[in-house]
Amino acid sequence: MTSAVDGGVPSHGRIPKYYAVKAQLLNLLSELGEGALLPAERDLAARFGVSRSTLRQAISELTVEGRLRAHRGQGTFVAAPKIVQPLALVSYTEALREAGRRPGRRVVTVEEVPAPPELGEGRAWHLERVLLADDEPLGVESTYLPVGRFPDLLDGFDPTTSLYAHLAGRYGVRHAEATERIETVLATPRDALLLGTNPAVPLLLMQRLSVDRAGAAIEWVRSLYRGDRIGFETRLRVD
Amino acid sequence: MTSAVDGGVPSHGRIPKYYAVKAQLLNLLSELGEGALLPAERDLAARFGVSRSTLRQAISELTVEGRLRAHRGQGTFVAAPKIVQPLALVSYTEALREAGRRPGRRVVTVEEVPAPPELGEGRAWHLERVLLADDEPLGVESTYLPVGRFPDLLDGFDPTTSLYAHLAGRYGVRHAEATERIETVLATPRDALLLGTNPAVPLLLMQRLSVDRAGAAIEWVRSLYRGDRIGFETRLRVD
DNA sequence: TAGTGGTCTAGACCACTTT
DNA sequence: AAGTGGTCTAGACCACTAT
Numbered sequence: 225m226t227s228a229v230d231g232g233v234p235s236h237g238r239i240p241k242y243y244a245v246k247a248q249l250l251n252l253l254s255e256l257g258e259g260a261l262l263p264a265e266r267d268l269a270a271r272f273g274v275s276r277s278t279l280r281q282a283i284s285e286l287t288v289e290g291r292l293r294a295h296r297g298q299g300t301f302v303a304a305p306k307i308v309q310p311l312a313l314v315s316y317t318e319a320l321r322e323a324g325r326r327p328g329r330r331v332v333t334v335e336e337v338p339a340p341p342e343l344g345e346g347r348a349w350h351l352e353r354v355l356l357a358d359d360e361p362l363g364v365e366s367t368y369l370p371v372g373r374f375p376d377l378l379d380g381f382d383p384t385t386s387l388y389a390h391l392a393g394r395y396g397v398r399h400a401e402a403t404e405r406i407e408t409v410l411a412t413p414r415d416a417l418l419l420g421t422n423p424a425v426p427l428l429l430m431q432r433l434s435v436d437r438a439g440a441a442i443e444w445v446r447s448l449y450r451g452d453r454i455g456f457e458t459r460l461r462v463d
Numbered sequence: 464m465t466s467a468v469d470g471g472v473p474s475h476g477r478i479p480k481y482y483a484v485k486a487q488l489l490n491l492l493s494e495l496g497e498g499a500l501l502p503a504e505r506d507l508a509a510r511f512g513v514s515r516s517t518l519r520q521a522i523s524e525l526t527v528e529g530r531l532r533a534h535r536g537q538g539t540f541v542a543a544p545k546i547v548q549p550l551a552l553v554s555y556t557e558a559l560r561e562a563g564r565r566p567g568r569r570v571v572t573v574e575e576v577p578a579p580p581e582l583g584e585g586r587a588w589h590l591e592r593v594l595l596a597d598d599e600p601l602g603v604e605s606t607y608l609p610v611g612r613f614p615d616l617l618d619g620f621d622p623t624t625s626l627y628a629h630l631a632g633r634y635g636v637r638h639a640e641a642t643e644r645i646e647t648v649l650a651t652p653r654d655a656l657l658l659g660t661n662p663a664v665p666l667l668l669m670q671r672l673s674v675d676r677a678g679a680a681i682e683w684v685r686s687l688y689r690g691d692r693i694g695f696e697t698r699l700r701v702d
Numbered sequence: 703t704a705g706t707g708g709t710c711t712a713g714a715c716c717a718c719t720t721t
Numbered sequence: 722a723a724g725t726g727g728t729c730t731a732g733a734c735c736a737c738t739a740t
Contacts (some may be wrong), residue, residue: 239652240652240662240708240709240710241709241710242709242710243651243652243662264724264725264726265725265726266724266725274710274711275710275711275712275713276711276712276713277709277710277711277712278709278710278711280726280727281709281710283726285649285662285663288647288648288649288665289648289649294725294726294727295718295719295725295726296717296718296719296725296726296727297717297718297719297720297724297725297726298718298719298720298724298725298726299724299725299726300725300726306646308644311645311697311699312699313699313700400700401698401699401700402698402699403696403697403698403699404696404697404698404699405547405694405695405696406550406645406667406694406695406696406697407545407667407690407693407694407695408527408647408665408666408667408690408691409528410524410527410528412482413478413479413482422726422727423479423482423524424524426527426647426665426690427647428645428646428647432699451646451647451665452647454646455644455645455646456644456645456646457642457643457644457645458550458642458643458645458697459640459641459642459643460550460551460552460640460641460642460643460671461552461639461640479727479728479729480728480729481728481729503705503706503707504706504707505705505706513729513730514729514730514731514732515730515731515732516728516729516730516731517728517729517730519707519708520728520729522707533706533707533708534706534707534737534738535706535707535708535736535737535738536705536706536707536736536737536738536739537705537706537707537737537738537739538705538706538707538738539706539707661707661708703739703740704738704739704740705737705738705739705740706736706737706738706739707735707736707737707738708734708735708736708737709733709734709735709736710732710733710734710735711731711732711733711734712730712731712732713729713730713731714728714729714730715727715728715729715730716726716727716728716729717725717726717727717728718724718725718726718727719723719724719725719726720722720723720724720725721722721723721724
């Protein structure tokens with residue numbers, strides 16, 4: 225049986241030229257193999273008989289999908305597969321190690337600011353860090369913590385190490401529960417600089433509000449992950 | 464305190480022109496308000512003193528972010544806010560009703576196919592449906608179910624209604640647990656047609672494998688949601 | 703038929719990296 | 722200096738929608 229039930233869906237229109245080019249590029253990628261250098265855009269455009277703009281639209285989509293990686297001044301390379309990270313209350317360090325990658329962090333900002341609304345009134349520490357996997361940017365993470373609860377947070381804390389480990393060790397804090405929201409957004413020029421990508425690449429925006437066993441808000445985290453390099457996995461149970 | 468710890472992040476380069484245009488458009492959007500018709504692309508390009516291509520790059524990003532919605536032949540409109548759907552083992556029907564929207568489905572395909580590897584050997588039913596919210600496409604969902612377990616699935620099942628309700632009512636099936644993976648991808652021309660969007664819009668790809676209380680695989684689902692119209696929310700607990 | 707967004711072209715200049 | 726990807730332009734044609 226292969227009956228198709230019509231539902232009012234329009235028939236396939238003509239296929240845009242850049243999409244045919246994308247299909248040809250996919251063949252080329254599998255021939256070249258991971259890590260290989262792609263021919264220059266101007267050469268590929270000539271080979272496929274399209275303008276450079278049209279070729280770039282195809283390359284742009286493959287970049288978004290994580291199949292290609294462009295380096296200004298160098299060229300475009302066939303990329304490695306995406307990382308899959310569990311969606312759970314574990315630290316970035318732990319999760320990445322289990323995925324067989326080398327975690328790292330680069331501190332961008334440490335400052336005290338008015339608390340974001342999610343944490344209520346008062347002041348908050350703002351810690352902004354670029355998350356690295358094998359020394360390459362995977363995401364940028366902004367963590368906000370209430371100053372009232374952690375007044376001396378910065379004493380003896382190395383911001384390139386695990387914050388979760390520090391909170392547990394120094395304050396005995398246990399993350400009990402969190403609400404997390406996931407959506408796609410585009411990079412701002414600032415995000416793009418931090419992530420080493422271009423503004424047209426979609427990111428996974430994750431916003432998390434964590435509470436401890438007493439129900440008090442511990443942290444609010446806003447993370448942007450490169451959609452071309454990472455996906456997330458979770459287990460769902462019936463309540 | 465507002466000390467910034469240097470982490471080797473490059474200083475801001477020059478801002479691309481399309482990004483300045485995007486900022487101007489954002490101002491315009493808040494003046495116009497939800498549902499308003501935007502001036503034509505050629506007029507906006509003239510107003511901002513840029514080429515139509517550059518204006519379109521700005522408009523394209525705002526479309527991806529869900530702030531604008533383009534209709535070919537009609538114009539571009541200021542969009543409504545994103546839907547937020549809980550990430551849980553509840554049916555689409557239920558979840559959307561709770562979000563205050565009117566759920567709907569449009570059947571694209573009903574067929575019997577070789578089972579996808581996730582379901583093991585054998586044959587599978589493939590049910591492909593466009594998910595609607597207030598009559599507009601929100602996503603496209605492909606569900607695969609083992610024919611061996613549900614041999615007479617199609618008898619007395621209206622594919623425009625809830626599959627979960629049918630499985631529970633006819634077979635007494637309880638979804639006990641699922642593994643779900645989330646990432647971003649781009650639409651193919653076929654997806655774009657089904658979703659009424661253009662291929663440059665990133666989608667949220669969700670792949671779910673559900674098992675019953677006995678641990679047997681019940682279904683494998685591959686869903687594509689429009690990233691400009693929906694986000695997902697989940698609650699995390701420490702094990 | 704007129705106006706809209708979607709696609710495509712040929713050419714230009716830029717910032718960046720390598721030689 | 723030469724080559725790369727990133728941005729931008731002016732103009733063209735298309736499919737679609739409304740009148």
